[in-house]
Amino acid sequence: MPEAGVDGIAAQFLCSAEALVDGGVGVRFTVDFDRRQMAAFAVRFDGAVHGYLNQCAHVPMELDWQEGQFFESSGLYLICATHGAMYEPDSGQCVGGPCRGASLTKLRIEEHDGKVFWVPEAPYRPAELAVGA
Numbered sequence: 001m002p003e004a005g006v007d008g009i010a011a012q013f014l015c016s017a018e019a020l021v022d023g024g025v026g027v028r029f030t031v032d033f034d035r036r037q038m039a040a041f042a043v044r045f046d047g048a049v050h051g052y053l054n055q056c057a058h059v060p061m062e063l064d065w066q067e068g069q070f071f072e073s074s075g076l077y078l079i080c081a082t083h084g085a086m087y088e089p090d091s092g093q094c095v096g097g098p099c100r101g102a103s104l105t106k107l108r109i110e111e112h113d114g115k116v117f118w119v120p121e122a123p124y125r126p127a128e129l130a131v132g133a
């Protein structure tokens with residue numbers, strides 16, 4: 001089991017490890033930022049899991065038009081469906097397109113015992129814990 005994240009909030013189970021295939025479909029989830037719900041996602045690349053806010057660094061749009069489709073066809077880069085910004089899957093850095101040099105907002109994702117977790121870190125909290133908090 002991963003350690004707790006922000007304010008001792010437990011790591012949040014996202015999916016089983018096999019649900020995330022290298023360069024394949026990502027898993028979407030929701031985080032709370034200042035009592036606003038924001039979309040986020042996790043993908044696997046080069047064997048490791050990575051997670052980001054689902055918000056392009058160019059214009060704050062979600063990257064995937066088709067749910068969970070974050071990789072471009074080669075499976076080497078994440079791509080924004082709106083204007084084609086390309087991001088390195090492991091760093092989140094934009095390496096091509098209108099926001100070159102900017103980055104996606106990285107979230108802490110961990111894999112333990114065949115399960116994938118988001119470990120909440122400030123300022124992001126689990127959405128369901130944020131109501132009235």
Ligand code: FES
Pocket residue numbers: 056057058059060061080081082083084085097098099
């Ligand atoms: S909104 Fe993502 S590249 Fe423009």
